[in-house]
Amino acid sequence: MIGFFILGLILHLAAMAIPAVVHDDRLLNRAVNLLNAFALACSLVFSLNSLLAYQPWEMRLALPMVGIIPLACDGITLFFLFTFQLLSLAGSVYAIGYLEQYIERGIRIRWHLVSFTLLILSMQLVVVVQHALAFLVAWELMAVSAYFCIVLEKQRPEVRRGGFWYFVATHASALFLYVFFILLHEKSGSWEFADYARQTGWDAGTLALLLVTGFVGFAIKAGFMPFHAWLPNAHPAAPAHVSGLLSAINIKAGIYGIVRMFMFFPIDRQAFGWALLAVALVSAIGGVWYALAQHEMKRLLAYHSVENIGIIGLGLAVAWLGRCISSPSLVALGLAGALLHTLNHAVFKALLFFGAGNVYLYAHTSEIEKLGGLAKVLPVTGAAFLIGAVSICGLPPLNGFISEFLIYKSFFQGGSLMGGHAPLALLVSAVSLAFVGGLAVACFTKLYGVVFLGENRSKTPPHGHEANSSIPVLVGLATLCGWIGFAPGAALRLVAPAVSEMSGLPAIRLGRELIAPMDELTPVFALLLVMTLLTLVVKIWAQKKAGVRLRETWGCGYQNVTARMQYSASSFAEELVKLGQPLLGLKLHWKPITHVLPEPRTFSSHGFDQVEQGLWIRLDRAIGRALRMLRWIQSGNIRHYVVYIFAALIIYLIIAFAFVW
Amino acid sequence: MVTFSSNPFSWLGFVGLAAGAPLLTGIVNKLKARLSGRLGASVLQPYFDLVRLARKETIYSRSSGFITRLAPVIVWNTTAFAVLLLPVGLFPGPISFDGDIILLAYLLGLGRFLQILAALDVASSFEGMGASREARFAVFAEPIFFFTIGSLALVTGRFSLESIVAGIMWDKPLFPIFIIVSSISIFFLMITECSRMPVDDPNTHLELTMIHEVMILDASGFDLMLYQHAASLKLLLYSLLVTSLLNPFGWLNPAAGVALVVVVLAVLAACLAAIETLMARFRLVLVPQFLLYATVIGVLNILIFTFSH
C-alpha cells in the first residue's frame, strides 16, 4: 500500500519538473494539474485503505551523513493526510478551469503551478514527518510555497498586502515553534516526536512555557481569534482554488500541531483546557460576528474559517478536559467531534470558496452588493453553494450538523461528569455554540440571498461562463457533504483510529459507544427525506390540478419595483452588526438629508475588524514610533560619530568597574 | 438507545397531533374574539382556510427560483418532524434518542433558514425586511432554548427529551423552581417564535410591523397552505413542550396524564388569548430586550443548580 503513497510523491516531483519543459501555458495548466490529481488519487488509495483497515506504517529514513528521520503514519497522521489529499485533489481539478482566465489575461502561471504543487507536497510532508527539525523545514516550505501561490495577481496592491500579512504571520508562528521544539529537545535530548511522548517528569515552569509557545505557534497558523488578523487579508487575495485549499486544509496544519501537542504531554492540567475553551469560544463568536459585517464574499468566508476553527477548538478543549478527569469516553467524544468537524469544514469551505470562484469568474467582482440573481445563471454553482451554506450553519441533514452534534454531546456529557463550575461553563459554551449557529444562519442567508437570489443589482449585467471543470468538483463535494450527513457512522470510521489512539479506548468499545449511536441517525434522516419527497409529490400533483401562473412580485400594490429596491447586504445585517458595535467597528458613510430638495445621497457601511485594527495595526504603528526614537544615531555628522566612540568607551568602562560581574 | 418506538399508538398520536394543530390555533383565535367581545370565526375556520388554499391556483413571481418552490415543503416537513420528536405527557414521542434536543433545535433552524431564503428570493423590499428581522430574532431564540432545556438535561443527567421529562420529579428539593423557570422562558420563546402578539401581530397586514407574516407574503395556493399549517404545528410544538415540562402528576396513570395535557393546553391557549387582547405590540427595538429577559431567566436555572450543591 505504501507504494501508492511513494508513487504519489514522485509524481508530484515530476509535476514540478514539467514547467521547465512545456512552455505553452494552456497545455502546462492541464498537464500539471491532471498529473497532480492522478498523484493525489494514488496516495488517497493508500491513506483511505490504511485508515479503514487501520494499519499504521512506520519507517526510519536513514539518510547518509544527515541522520535518521522517522516517518510515521499513525491514526492522527493518516486522518489529516486523507483530508489534505482529498481536498488537494478537488483543488487541482478545479484549478484547471479557474486558471484559464489568467492565461487569457496573459499572466504567467509557470511559477504559480510549481509553488501550487510544492504546497500540496509540503502539506503532506508536514503531517508525515516525525522529526522536529524536518517538521520545521517542511513547515517553512509550506509557508513559502503558499505565499507564492497567493501572490499570483501581483498587479493588485491588496493581493501583495495579503501575501505580506500571510508571510509575516507564518514566520511569527515558526519563531514560536522554534522555541517550542528547542525546549522539548532541551528536556528530552532528541528531535523525535516519539521520545517526547515517552518523556515524563515535567517541571511546572517548563510545561507552562511549552504549552504557551506551542499553542500560540500553532494557533497563529490555525487562525484562533487574537492571532487571526492575517487570515481575512490573505485568503481573499489568493486565487479561488488556492484560497479554497488555504482555508480548507492549510490552517488545519495548526490543528494537527495542537493534536500532536496533546500526545506529548500526558500530564493533565485543567487550566490549559479552560484557556483553550475560552480562546475557542472567542474565535467562534468573534469570527462569525465579523463575518456578518463583511460585504466581500471571500473575506466573509475567511472569517467563517476563524469561526469553524473556534468550533474545532471547542472539541479539542473538551477532549483535553476529558483527559484531565481521565474519562476516555469524553476524550473520544470531544476529539471525534473536533476531527470530524476538521474534515467537514475542509469539505464545505472548499465548496464555498470554489463557488465564490465561479461567481468571480462570472461577474469579475466578489463585492456582494453588486451581485444578485446568480442562481438563475449559474444553476450548479447556486445549488452547490446552497448545500455548502446549509452544512456550514450546521443544519441537520448535512455534515456540519453531525460534528456540531458530537461537540454538543461532549458538552453535556462533560457537564454531567465534571463537578464544580464545569457544568455552568460547559452549558455557557453550548449556548454560545447555538448563538454562533444562529449568527451563521443570519450571515449565510444574507450571503446566499443577496448573491444568488432576487434580481441582479449591478447596472451592467455581467457576462461570463461557469468554469466547466468546476462542475464535477462542486457536485462531488456537495454529495460528500450529503453522504457524511446521511451516513455519519462511515465518516466516524475515518476518525476512529486517531480517536482510539488519543483516548486509549479499544476499537470495539469505541465502536459501541461512539459509532453505533451515530449510525442510528441514518434512519432518522432517511425518514425526513422520505417525508419531504412525499410532500413534494403531493404538492406537484396538487399544483398541476390547481394550475400555476407567473406574475410580478406582489409589492403591496407598488408598481415599478426596481432591482435596487431589494434588501442589500448591509441593511440585512445592520441591526445585528450594530449590536456588536464596540467590538465590531462599523463605519457608516452617508450624509444626512438636510434641506427640502435634497440632491442624490449615497449610503454605504463598511465593517472593519476591531481586533485587527485595534491590536495589530496599532502595534505596528507603536513599533514604528518606538523605533523612530532612536533614529538620530545615523545623523551624517562625523563629529557625532566621534562622540559616540568616546561615549561608548565611558559607558563600557562604567559597566566594567561599577557592576561586580 | 431505541430510536424508533415500536408501539403504533405513538405514530397514531403524531397523526392526531398534526391534524389537531389548526384546532389549537382556532381555539386561540376564538378565545381572543370572545375576550374582545366579538363572536369570532368558528373554531374550525383554520381547516376551511387550509382546504380552500389547497384548491386555489399558485402564483409564482418571475424573479423567484427553485428556492421558492422548495422552501414550503422543507418548512412543513422540519416542523412536522420536530413534533415527531416530542413526548406527549408521559408517552415518549415516535422518535427519541440521546441528543434529540439538539436535532429539534436545528430542525427548526433549517426551516427558518429556507423560509428566510424564500423571502429574499422574490426580490421585494417587504420580504427582505421580514427576513432580516426574522434572522435577527432567531439569533437570540436558540440560546434561550438551549439554556433552559440544556440546564434541565444537566440537572436530570439525561439527554433525550423524553427522558428529561420523565426525570422531572416534583418531590426533589429544587425541582419546582427549575420547572417554573423553564416553562416561563419556553413560554416567552413560544411568543417570539410563533409570532404571537407582544412580539409580532399574527393577523396584521401593515407591512412595516410584520415579521413572520411578511415572509410568506408572496406565497399562494398550496405553498401558503403548507406555511400556515407549519405555523400552527409550531404553535402546538411549543405548547406541548411547555405542557410536558409542567406535568406535576407524572406518577398518575398515563391516561390521566394525557387528559391533564389537554387541560394544560387549554389553559395555555387562554393565556395566549388573554395576553394578545390585553397587550399592544412591542416596538421592534424592545424585542431583543424581551428575548434577553427570557435568556436571563434561563440562566437562573443553571446558576441555582451550580451553587445549590
Next chain:
Amino acid sequence: MMLTILLLLGLPLLSTVYTARSRSLEKNHFATLATGAGHLGATLYLLLTRQNPFPTRAWFGLDPLGSFFLLILSHTFFAVALYSPGFLQRMKKPEYHPSRWLYYPALNSYLLASTLVIVTQHFGLLWVVIELTTFSLVPLIYFYRSKESLEAVWKYLFLVSLGLVFLLIGILALGLATKGAGAHASLVVTDLVRDAAKLDPLWVKTGFVLALVGISAKIGLAPMHPADIDATSNAPGPVAALMAGSLRSTAMLVLLRFYEVACHTSVRVFSQRLLMIAGAFSILVAAVYIWRSRDYKRLLAYSSVEHLGIITLATGIGGVAMLGALLHTLFNSFGKIALFFMAGRINRDLQTRQIDSVHGLMQRLPWSGFVFGLAFFYIIGTPPFGLFFSELLMLRGMVHARDWLVLGLFLVLLMIIFIGMSRALLRMLQSPQPVGLPTGKPLERFHVAHAVSFYALVVSVPIAILRPDFLFGPLRSILTEFGFSL
C-alpha cells in the same frame, strides 16, 4: 609546509606587485584569479590536514580559529575575483579609468593584509596589519569617485583609524597585564593563554573593553557602526560584498582573540555580558533602520550590522550558541556575497537605489531578480538554507543557558527585522511593471555573477545538513579552546 606559506602570503604579495605594474586588465584578472585559487586551495589543504605551517611560538601561527576565518576570507575573495572582470567591463565611463587601474592591486593587497591579520599571533603586529586592511580598501570604496563615495571613504578612514587607536591602547593595557605575570612579557596569544591565570584581571578587563570599542568600528557593532554603513552602501557591488563578507569576519576574529584571552582569566563572565550587551544593542539599532528604509543598499548594510550583532550576542552566550555564531559568520558571508552582487547589478541596470522606484524587477532582470529573491529568502533564515540551522543552534544555546529575557528580546527584534526586510524586499520583488514604462530593455543574459551567487547560496545547504568533518572538527576544537563543553 613552506609551499602553503608561499601560497598564503607570497602569492598575494607577488600579484599585488605584478598587478600594480602591468597595464592590461586581462593579465591582472588572471593573476588575481590565480591568487584566489591558490589561496583557497592552500586554505582547504590546511583545513583538511589541520596542521599549522608556521614554526611554533613564532609571531605567526595558524590555530583552528585562524584556519576557519581564513576559509571565510579566501572563499569570499575567490567569489569576488570571479565576478570582478564582469563588473569592470560594465564600468566604461572615463572617470572610472584611474580606479579601474587601482582595483586589482588594492584587491590583492587586501587579501595579503587580511591573511596577515588572520595568521599573526602577536597583538602588536596584529594592530599594524589590521591598519593595512583599511588602507587597501580605500581605493576600492572610492571607486565611483562621486561626492557620496568620497564622504564615505573619508568617514570610514577617519573613524576606523580612530577606533584602532583605542585598540592599540587596549593592546598596551594587555601588555601591562602581563607585567604582573613575571613571566617574560610577550604579547603572543599562545603565551597569554598559557599563563592567563597569572595576568592582572584589572588590566585584562580594561584591555578587553578598549579592544571592543576599538574594533567595533571595523566590525560594525553599534554605536560605532555609522562609518561602516556609509562605506558598505556606497561601495560598488563586489567591494561591498568583500566588506560585508570577509572584512567584518576578520575584524570579528580580532575580537575573538581578545575574548579567548579574557575567557581564561576571571574576566570571563564580564566579557560574556559585555559581548551580549554590544550584540543586543547592534540588533536594536539595525532593527530601527531596517523597519523604515528607503534605500535597499543601506538596508543590506544594516542587515550586516544585525547579523554581526547576532554573532556577538551568541558568542557572549557561549556553548552551542558559540558554535552557532561561528557557523552564522560563515553563512552570513555566503549570503552577503549573493545579496551585494545582485544589489550592485540591479543598481547599475535600473539606475536607482530607492526601493519604491524599483518596478518590474522580475520582468526586466529575470536572472538578477530570481537570485536576489533567493538571497532574500536565504538571509531571513528560511530552511533549507544555512542561516536557519545556525539560528537554531543559537536558540539552543540561549535555551540551554536559560536566559529567558535575552531569548525573548532576541526573538522580538528578529521578528521586527523580518517584517522590515520583507516589507521592503517583497515590494521590490513583487511590484509589477507599470504599464507606462517601456519594457524594451533587452532581457539580461545569464552572467557569472548569477552563477557565483547561486553557488554561494546553495553550498550552505550541504554544509549545514551534512555537517562535514573538515569544517566541524576545527569548530569543535575552537569551542574546547574557549573552554565551552559541547
Next chain:
Amino acid sequence: MTNALTILFCLTLMYLAVTTRLSSYVLILVFQGILVSGVYTVSFFENFSAAHLVIAGAVLLFRTILIPTYIVKIIRDLDMEHRDQTRRYHPGFLLQISGVIIAALLFSYQFSRITPVLVIPLGTALAGICSGGLLIVRRRLLLAHVIGFLIIENGLFLLGVGVKADLPWVIELGTFLDLFVLIFLMGIAINHLKSHFPEGAGEDLTTLHD
C-alpha cells in the same frame, strides 16, 4: 628628565587650546614630535638599548619632519588659511583642556598606587588623547580633525612610555609607517575634496544620513 619633557607636552596642549590658526597647529605638532623623541633619547641613556635610539630617530624623522611638512604643503596648495570661515575662538575650550589635564593626572596618580606605572607620562598621555578628541569634536574643518588625530597619536605614543610596555621596535616602526600612510591618504582625500567642493575649505560632510 622624562617628567620635565612630559610637563612641556602638557604646555603644548594648553597652547592648543588658545590658538585657532592652522599654522600654529602645525607648530604644536612639531614641538610635540621633538618632545617625544626627547623622552625616548632620555630612556636610551637609562638602559642603553639601541632600539630606543632607533625609535627616537624614527619619531624625529616622521613626526617632526615628514608629517608637518606634508600638512603645510596641503595648507598652501588648497589655500585653506584664508578661506577657513570656521575660525571662531571659544573661551570655554581652554577650561575644557585644562580640566582634562588635571583629571588625567589625578586619574593616573590613582592608577600608580595599584600598578607600577610612571605617573606623569601616563597622565599627559591620557590628557593628550582626550584633548585631541575635544579638538576633533569642536572644530568643523576636516584638516583640524586630522591634526586632532595626530595629537591623539602623540598622546598614545607617550602612553607606551608611561605604561613601560616596550613593544619590539619592529612593531613601533610599523606603527609609524601606518601613521604616515594614513596621513598621506587623508591628504589625497582632502585634495579630492577640492574637486567636489570647490568653494568650501573642507567643512564636514553631512550628506549621508538616514
